[in-house]
Amino acid sequence: MFLADTRGGRELPLLKALAHPASPTRGLYTLKTIPKLDFAACLNHSYQELAAYICAALGLSGDMLQHALERYNSFSQTHAIAPLRLLTPHLAVQELYHGPTLAFKDMALQPLGALLGSLAKDSQEKFLVLVATSGDTGPATLASLAGLENIKVVCLYPAKGTSLVQALQMQTMDAPNLKVYGIEGNFDDAQSALKNLLGDAKFNVQLKEKGFSVGVANSVNFGRVLFQIVYHVWGYLEWVRSQNIKYGDLIRIVVPSGNFGNALGAFYAKEMGLPIAKIAIVSNANDVLEEFFNTGVYDISHRSLQKTYAPAMDILKSSNVERLLFALFGSERTKECMQNLDIHKRYTLSASELETLQEHFQAISCMDHECLSYIKQVYAEFDYLIDPHTATAFKALDSLKSPLPSVVVSTASWGKFAQTTCLALENKSTADDQEALEVLAQKGITPPSCVTSLLQKPPIHIEVLKVPEIARHIQAWL
Numbered sequence: 001m002f003l004a005d006t007r008g009g010r011e012l013p014l015l016k017a018l019a020h021p022a023s024p025t026r027g028l029y030t031l032k033t034i035p036k037l038d039f040a041a042c043l044n045h046s047y048q049e050l051a052a053y054i055c056a057a058l059g060l061s062g063d064m065l066q067h068a069l070e071r072y073n074s075f076s077q078t079h080a081i082a083p084l085r086l087l088t089p090h091l092a093v094q095e096l097y098h099g100p101t102l103a104f105k106d107m108a109l110q111p112l113g114a115l116l117g118s119l120a121k122d123s124q125e126k127f128l129v130l131v132a133t134s135g136d137t138g139p140a141t142l143a144s145l146a147g148l149e150n151i152k153v154v155c156l157y158p159a160k161g162t163s164l165v166q167a168l169q170m171q172t173m174d175a176p177n178l179k180v181y182g183i184e185g186n187f188d189d190a191q192s193a194l195k196n197l198l199g200d201a202k203f204n205v206q207l208k209e210k211g212f213s214v215g216v217a218n219s220v221n222f223g224r225v226l227f228q229i230v231y232h233v234w235g236y237l238e239w240v241r242s243q244n245i246k247y248g249d250l251i252r253i254v255v256p257s258g259n260f261g262n263a264l265g266a267f268y269a270k271e272m273g274l275p276i277a278k279i280a281i282v283s284n285a286n287d288v289l290e291e292f293f294n295t296g297v298y299d300i301s302h303r304s305l306q307k308t309y310a311p312a313m314d315i316l317k318s319s320n321v322e323r324l325l326f327a328l329f330g331s332e333r334t335k336e337c338m339q340n341l342d343i344h345k346r347y348t349l350s351a352s353e354l355e356t357l358q359e360h361f362q363a364i365s366c367m368d369h370e371c372l373s374y375i376k377q378v379y380a381e382f383d384y385l386i387d388p389h390t391a392t393a394f395k396a397l398d399s400l401k402s403p404l405p406s407v408v409v410s411t412a413s414w415g416k417f418a419q420t421t422c423l424a425l426e427n428k429s430t431a432d433d434q435e436a437l438e439v440l441a442q443k444g445i446t447p448p449s450c451v452t453s454l455l456q457k458p459p460i461h462i463e464v465l466k467v468p469e470i471a472r473h474i475q476a477w478l
């Protein structure tokens, strides 16, 4: 199967696009057409069998895929891979955080990492994967690529910009092919440092001399979206198996959104035939997506990034929207919109394009004070603790008032965001996650055991660099 380029560039075979996802047009590789699948026939499939069925329809099968799907076997023992928890018969939460780093990024990065490992091994190609993270992508990428042959990973994070738990998840990662640097500055500084490096001719020559090509595991890589189709289907089938809905009943999926990869996976599932009435996407104070889906205007010209309690959603340029535009309106129109975004920092859909968008999507935003109150409210009502990202989805449920059965996609464990949790439940500010966890423990609230053990581990990667020093350090390490 070939993937199309969203901006009309040349097509690439799927595996090639996974290994080399950067397109010369600066577009993204994506599905050319979306196949119709028979999910009703998958009711007895295991998670891995379902994943294999969907991947096969997109042209990916064989030993390499089987090996990649084995990664799911290591997801936490006491839970299924992506369990559905029914708060009421028609309100479900799908927990996507039972992978090694407690956020939903593991759902895709675990198998994708294994695929990249197989590709590197088979082709004798060496990859340097560079990742800039605001907190969740970094740990998940490191965990997915640790110890693989022919792959090295450099991860940059803002030294003062992540939670303690997130920082420790990176700093304690012990494998010879991983390097983690804190940088002086914020996430934008880390990301632009990385972009500058990738565009730097001298750096690229040196990489070539050492035999490396650049590998990409961020949302540019279609492999991320591919594995994010599966759990949406799984959640629906779990619900049918629970006998609270029948196959064919229409549901709503509510997705806390940032780069729009998770919601795009739901869109593909819908187009493949899963009975989804609407996908509700939720933004935080960075409500560019909410504005886009409600008005057809994508406008970042007057915006600057706000820091919120749901940091993984602190995004203005939501990269996967480009794949949605391509799927709905084709490459010419996508290219036009993306050019406008580059030049004018905005683009506007026509009235009929907006209507098409709204056939599939609804959009809501949730501010920080609401996020805190929904954590508290859901805990009081259901004795169920959610993280700040998931909390935004509960705001959406209330705003959307309509009788559709709804599944909230829960994207992280609260244990990653103890300080915010403590603020929400106890109205208490704390110095760091450690102190917050102690306060919560006094109330009988304990985090997943891996969080506790993480706080005991000695950090290995403790270097903090100034931006101009980064290139030199990476070269020296390679």
Ligand SMILES: *Cc1c(COP(=O)(O)O)cnc(C)c1O
Binding pocket: 103, 104, 105, 136, 137, 256, 257, 258, 259, 260, 261, 262, 263, 312, 313, 389, 411, 412
């Ligand atoms: C990455 C992330 C999101 C946003 O997901 P997108 O696919 O980028 O829209 C939401 N919540 C958490 C916890 C995340 O790590």
